[in-house]
Amino acid sequence: MSAAQAPIDLQVAGNRLRLLAGGVERFDALIGMIEAATSSIRLLFYMFTEDDAGRLVLDSLIRAAARGVDVRVLLDEFGSGAIRPAFLDPLSEAGGHHCIFHPKIGRRYLIRNHQKMIVVDDRAAIIGGANINEHYLTDIGPQHWRDIWLAVDGPAVPELGDYFDALERWVRGPRPLIRKLRRIIARHSRGSGPLAWRFSGPMRKHNPWPVQIVKDILGARRLDIVAAYFSPSRAMLRRIGGVVERGGSARLVTAAKSDNNATIAAARYTYNRLLKRGVRVFEYQPAKFHTKLYIADDIVHIGSANFDFRSIYLNLEVMLRIDDAAFAAAIRSFVDGEVADSLEITPEIHARRATGWRRLKWAVSHFLVTSMDYTVTRRMNFVD
Structure with missing residues (x-):
């Protein structure tokens, strides 16, 4: 965010909403949320790369799992396809869980899980466009990205966690049919009023x-x-x-x-x-x-x-x-x-x-x- 722009930090319907427009600001907020977690972390990203930023985020997730936090990671195979299969093994060894959204031959091959979210303790969440990659989590260099996340703290967060759980069950299920995925999308896009997940x-x-x-x-x-x-x-x-x-x-x-x-x-x-x-x-x-x-x-x-x-x-x-x-x-x-x-x-x-x-x-x-x-x-x- 440029110096001329004031930080955006407002209350809406009992929820604190903070715009995270800087790459370092996003990185610090993400690590801070993971380190503060006491019961659960649900993390879903299109791109999670094996670079300095990705390793630091993974290390934080591993520490959370080691202290007893239920850590669940869901990644898209296309967006995160560059990481080595062994990259996430230390998370499993610490007690965390991870799964991959795999495309299949047929209609599902065209689908990408382009979502970016983290839900911590059913009280705090981040959504937005930036991936977990060093160029999205910095503000300098010719390769850095201008992007935003929104941090949400309050009663709207558990609904996002419920959606993650349903999607994870679908990915892990023996028959992840498209019609079942459509029902998840429709069922969790509910509500109206000041804040509504879509x-x-x-x-x-x-x-x-x-x-x-x-x-x-x-x-x-x-x-x-x-x-x-x-x-x-x-x-x-x-x-x-x-x-x-x-x-x-x-x-x-x-x-x-x-x-x-x-x-x-x-x-x-x-x-x-x-x-x-x-x-x-x-x-x-x-x-x-x-x-x-x-x-x-x-x-x-x-x-x-x-x-x-x-x-x-x-x-x-x-x-x-x-x-x-x-x-x-x-x-x-x-x-x-x-x-x-x-x-x-x-x-x-x-x-x-x-x-x-x-x-x-x-x-x-x-x-x-x-x-x-x-x-x-x-x-x-x-x-x-």
């Missing part, structure tokens, strides 16, 4: 988080979308533009730098439609960008979901919907700071960029990132 996954229809964000956009007069990966459908682009057409305002903040240039090109493919409808578009400049944050009037959505095909229709994602005017105002001020560190893509700038060759690359990129896994598109260089 999950998404490979649902045929009524996908809880996408359905909710569409409703909130359709009713919004002021919309902010902060999405590192942005490649929604034309229908979703129309809904975003509709906020401006009915007299409101809409902003998009997305990436100028990433480890996946195809996603940047795919986002640029959408700019023309947005700009024509009066949506303001910004590309974040200082670092690689990985944030996922959405504000529709007084409603904030924060968690792991990008605004792209995979997050909306396929991946497992966790989002918290917060309906509170004071919290939304504070988060919108944070977005103002991100905008200040961004280049506004005006219609003139976009027109200068949009040569015939680039438009072709943008179109191809948009097709690929909505039809292929990011582990494939990451190898492609579609931005110049």
